[in-house]
Amino acid sequence: MMLKIGHRVLKILLHTFYRFRIAGRQNIPPGGAILCCNHTAYFDPLFVICVCKEFPYTMGKVELFNKKWKAAFFRWVRVFPVHRETADLRAIKTALDLLRAGNRLQIFPEGTRFKTEENKRGVAMLALKTGVPIVPVFITEGKKRLFRRIDVVIGAPYHPEIEGKKPGPDDYARVADQSMARVYALRPNRG
Numbered sequence: 001m002m003l004k005i006g007h008r009v010l011k012i013l014l015h016t017f018y019r020f021r022i023a024g025r026q027n028i029p030p031g032g033a034i035l036c037c038n039h040t041a042y043f044d045p046l047f048v049i050c051v052c053k054e055f056p057y058t059m060g061k062v063e064l065f066n067k068k069w070k071a072a073f074f075r076w077v078r079v080f081p082v083h084r085e086t087a088d089l090r091a092i093k094t095a096l097d098l099l100r101a102g103n104r105l106q107i108f109p110e111g112t113r114f115k116t117e118e119n120k121r122g123v124a125m126l127a128l129k130t131g132v133p134i135v136p137v138f139i140t141e142g143k144k145r146l147f148r149r150i151d152v153v154i155g156a157p158y159h160p161e162i163e164g165k166k167p168g169p170d171d172y173a174r175v176a177d178q179s180m181a182r183v184y185a186l187r188p189n190r191g
Contacts, residue, residue, distance in 0.1 A: 006077065007041050007055055017146050020120045022051050023188075024154035030100045032132040033157060036123050036179045037109035040141045047139050049077075051152050056104035059091060059122075084120075092122070099130040108135075124160060124175030128167045133157035134179050138186035142147050153186040 014020070028035070028051075035056055060079040065071040074081075074130055082091035087091055098105055109123045127134050136155035144150060160175040167175075 003055060003076070003078075004090065007049070010102060011050050014046060017070050018047075019143065019147065019149040020047075020050070021149055021151050021188075022154075023151070024156075024186075025051055027102070027154045027156050028052065028135060029133060029157050031102045032130065034099070034123055034127055034132060034134045035073055035104060035106040035137050035154075036134050036183060037106055037108050037137040038180070038183050039110050040139075040153065041144050043144055044108070044139050045106060047144075047150055047152050048137055051154065052104065056106045057095075057098050058106050059095065092125075094123070094128055096130060099132050109180055121169070121172035122175045123179050124167075125161055125171040128162065128171070128175065131159070133159050134182075136179065136182040136186060138183050138188075141187075151188050153188060155182055155186050158182070 006028055009025065035052075037044065037049055045060075049055055055078045057078045059082040060074055062081040062083050064074050064079065065081045078090065080094050080152040082088050096166070101183075105126070107123045107126070109120045123134060126132075135157045138151070138155075142153045160178065162171045162175070164171075
């Protein structure tokens with residue numbers, strides 16, 4: 001009950017301070033799904049949460065959990081820790097279990113707010129191991145200034161395909177790159 005109230009309060013606050021334009025909300029399927037998002041600002045996860053009917057689960061860098069009160073808060077809003085520089089088996093198992101149980105999980109394959117050459121492969125591995133669809137989500141890039149428009153565009157869900165029976169590192173890299181290409185293909189023309 002408190003989580004629903006918190007979700008509603010978050011929506012009211014964000015809609016008060018930002019001008020939202022949401023497209024494709026109907027593309028979020030029922031049941032397990034990975035919301036694959038771009039990431040250029042600290043508050044990006046909040047904008048994705050705001051377009052969902054309830055808090056999706058989110059992987060958050062372990063540094064967010066460095067104080068007890070912060071750890072309690074983030075767990076309450078369905079964030080679980082991940083060590084980004086290692087293959088964090090605990091975080092991977094948590095994500096697999098959540099998706100297999102029919103939950104939504106938002107992931108930022110760029111791994112950071114600052115653009116890097118390589119997308120993290122977790123989104124591909126999780127989708128291929130669980131069979132849940134990937135839903136590309138584009139969020140307005142750059143700083144999110146108060147009272148400015150924020151576009152959140154949700155694309156059609158899709159199931160990545162591989163050629164062999166068992167995916168390998170090349171498959172994960174290819175699917176991760178394809179996923180982010182689908183996200184950026186949703187960028188609205190603001191002209």
